[in-house]
Amino acid sequence: MQETGRQLRFSNVAAICDSYMPLIAKNHMDTLVSWLPGTVIHIREQEEGKRPPKFSYEKCVIEASLYRGNIYATGDATVTQIMGRLYGSARGNEEKERKNAELIRKRISRELIEDRDLLTRLIDSIKNKVASLEENVRYDLCLDLLEFSFELAEVRTGMSPLERDAEAAAMDDEVFDGIIYNAAYQLNDFSVDGTARAILWLMLGGLLRNEAGRVYRVFNSAFVPAFRQGDLAASILDKLEALYFNEDYEDTYSGDDLDKRFPGIEWMCDSCGAYLNVQDGFDDHLPVWQCRKCGYLNRILAEDIFMNEEERERNHSVNWEKMKDAIERRKKELKG
Numbered sequence: 001m002q003e004t005g006r007q008l009r010f011s012n013v014a015a016i017c018d019s020y021m022p023l024i025a026k027n028h029m030d031t032l033v034s035w036l037p038g039t040v041i042h043i044r045e046q047e048e049g050k051r052p053p054k055f056s057y058e059k060c061v062i063e064a065s066l067y068r069g070n071i072y073a074t075g076d077a078t079v080t081q082i083m084g085r086l087y088g089s090a091r092g093n094e095e096k097e098r099k100n101a102e103l104i105r106k107r108i109s110r111e112l113i114e115d116r117d118l119l120t121r122l123i124d125s126i127k128n129k130v131a132s133l134e135e136n137v138r139y140d141l142c143l144d145l146l147e148f149s150f151e152l153a154e155v156r157t158g159m160s161p162l163e164r165d166a167e168a169a170a171m172d173d174e175v176f177d178g179i180i181y182n183a184a185y186q187l188n189d190f191s192v193d194g195t196a197r198a199i200l201w202l203m204l205g206g207l208l209r210n211e212a213g214r215v216y217r218v219f220n221s222a223f224v225p226a227f228r229q230g231d232l233a234a235s236i237l238d239k240l241e242a243l244y245f246n247e248d249y250e251d252t253y254s255g256d257d258l259d260k261r262f263p264g265i266e267w268m269c270d271s272c273g274a275y276l277n278v279q280d281g282f283d284d285h286l287p288v289w290q291c292r293k294c295g296y297l298n299r300i301l302a303e304d305i306f307m308n309e310e311e312r313e314r315n316h317s318v319n320w321e322k323m324k325d326a327i328e329r330r331k332k333e334l335k336g
C-alpha cells in the first residue's frame with residue numbers, strides 16, 4: 001500500500017506550510033481553521049469551554065468551540081473519524097464517516113462556486129500568512145512545495161490506473177494533473193501572490209480531492225488547464241518537467257499554414273475577445289488589424305503572442321525564436 005505521506009492530502013500540504021510559520025497549530029482542527037477558515041469547521045459563537053465538537057447533519061459542517069484560544073477537538077468519535085478522512089490520516093472502514101466526509105467536500109466545493117467571496121477570503125488569509133515571511137523563507141517554502149509537487153507527480157506517474165482508483169478518496173487524472181500543474185505554475189515566480197495561490201490550490205486539492213475539480217473548472221481564468229501544455233497523452237511529470245526545464249525541450253510544429261507570418265497562432269481581439277483569424281480580409285502580415293466587431297486596433301506582433309490567459313496577464317510572451325525554429329523544421333519536413 002502506498003504511504004499517505006506521498007499523496008495529495010491536506011495534512012501533507014499543511015505540514016510543509018506550518019513548518020515555516022511561527023505558530024504551530026495544536027491539533028488537526030486548529031490547522032484546518034488556520035489555513036482554510038469557514039470551510040469544514042464553524043466555530044460556535046460566544047462559547048468558551050471544553051465542549052466537544054459535533055457534526056451537524058443539517059448544515060454538513062463540524063461545529064466546534066474555542067478553549068483557551070484553540071479549538072477543543074476531542075470528545076466526539078464521529079468528528080474524529082470525519083476529520084481523519086478529510087485530513088488524510090484515517091484509513092478506517094467506517095462507511096458512514098467516509099460518506100459524511102464526502103458530503104462535506106461536496107458542500108464546500110458548491111459554496112466555493114456559489115460564493116466567490118469565500119474564495120477571496122481564503123486567498124487573502126493565506127496571502128497574509130505568506131506575506132509575513134521573510135523573502136528568503138518564502139523562497140524556501142516555494143522550493144519545498146515545488147519538490148512536493150514533483151514528488152507527487154512522480155508517484156502518480158508510476159501508479160497503474162487500478163492503483164489510482166484504489167486510493168482513499170480517489171482522484172481523476174484530470175483533476176490531479178490540473179491541481180499539481182497549476183500549483184507548480186504559480187510557484188514558478190516565487191511571488192507572494194503566486195505562493196499563496198499555489199498553497200490554496202494544493203490545500204483545496206488535498207482536502208476536497210476529486211471535488212476540487214468542480215472548483216478549478218469554474219475559476220479557469222486564474223488557472224492554466226494542464227491540457228494546454230503540450231502533448232495530451234503526456235504524464236503530469238512530463239508536463240512539470242516541460243514547465244520547469246523548458247530549455248531542454250524543442251518546440252515542434254505540425255500545421256501546414258506556412259504561408260502565414262505566424263503559423264498556428266489564433267488572434268483574439270484585445271477589446272472584445274472576437275476571433276480575428278476568420279474576420280473578412282484578415283491577414284497576419286499586417287502590423288495592426290482593426291476588429292470588425294468592435295473597431296479596436298489590435299497589434300499583430302510576436303510579442304503579443306501568449307500561451308494562455310495567465311501568461312498574458314504576466315506579460316510573458318512566447319519564445320518566438322524557438323517557435324520560428326520549429327516552423328523552419330516543419331517547412332523542411334513538408335518539402336521532404
Ligand SMILES: [Zn+2]
Binds near residue numbers: 270271293294296
Ligand atoms: Zn473587437
